[in-house]
Amino acid sequence: MDSSEPRQLFIAGRKSALIRLTCAAGMRPALLEVLNTYVDTLADEPGTEMFMVHLDPDDENNIWLYETFLDDDAALAHRSTRGFAKLMNDMPPLLDGAPAILRMEPLRMSVQESVLTEDWSL
Numbered sequence: 001m002d003s004s005e006p007r008q009l010f011i012a013g014r015k016s017a018l019i020r021l022t023c024a025a026g027m028r029p030a031l032l033e034v035l036n037t038y039v040d041t042l043a044d045e046p047g048t049e050m051f052m053v054h055l056d057p058d059d060e061n062n063i064w065l066y067e068t069f070l071d072d073d074a075a076l077a078h079r080s081t082r083g084f085a086k087l088m089n090d091m092p093p094l095l096d097g098a099p100a101i102l103r104m105e106p107l108r109m110s111v112q113e114s115v116l117t118e119d120w121s122l
Helices: 030-038 072-078 082-090 113-117
Strands: 006-010 015-022 049-056 062-069 100-104 109-112
Touching: 015 030, 015 072, 015 109, 030 049, 030 062, 030 082, 049 072
Parallel strands: none
Antiparallel strands: 006 109, 015 062, 015 100, 049 062
């Protein structure tokens, strides 16, 4: 495959979720800090294949999460870690309402090779 062409993958069997978090007034920086701290614990979750934090360009009070898990067992393991328990403890006072969760079953992914080879280190 030419390295300029996107990598095409069938990822059937995995589980994913799109989650909307709505910040309480003035709590966006604190919520982002809690999420960033959680992301630093993901090495303890080998079945969590992708965890992305997104800023909403149209509403600064919304933060979106996208998660992909190897399978149902990995999603369950994700919710059983100490890092997740801390996240669930720290988040509620920073939110204006319950998270909105859309569960999905991904099927196919296309990703540019450069995304996989670029140095993304912080």
